[in-house]
């Protein structure tokens with residue numbers, strides 16, 4: 497059985513993961529508008545992954561006899577000044593999520609909840625990958641600067657991320 501403290505913290509994280517999905521979907525929408533289908537598809541895949549993250553927390557709470565309660569999700573920004581600005585925001589956001597996961601690890605440890613602790617290992621590793629994959633695009637976009645041709649090349653590369 498999951499304790500109330502860990503349950504509440506996991507419910508907060510469901511909201512944070514769904515907000516992440518919302519944020520990346522907002523970025524995808526702007527990229528569609530900019531005729532950058534590769535960038536848009538990359539963000540749509542990212543949004544799907546965030547929903548999957550939320551569902552992992554949902555399943556864990558439910559399997560352990562807890563109660564999922566959903567919270568309001570804030571509206572994400574609607575626009576970014578450039579693809580680089582969007583990916584820089586995404587990177588900052590992933591750093592925030594990493595801090596949230598670290599906080600959950602502490603909450604689980606303080607509660608003596610080993611099942612939650614083991615469950616969270618996957619997220620600790622996932623966040624390393626999440627930060628790295630977003631930062632890789634940030635670094636590429638920094639090299640592109642304002643060259644439209646180079647931007648289209650990055651768009652074509654990002655289109656290779658399947659599942660959108």
Ligand code: FEO
Nearest residue numbers: 513546549593626
């Ligand atoms: Fe669910 Fe992007 O971390």
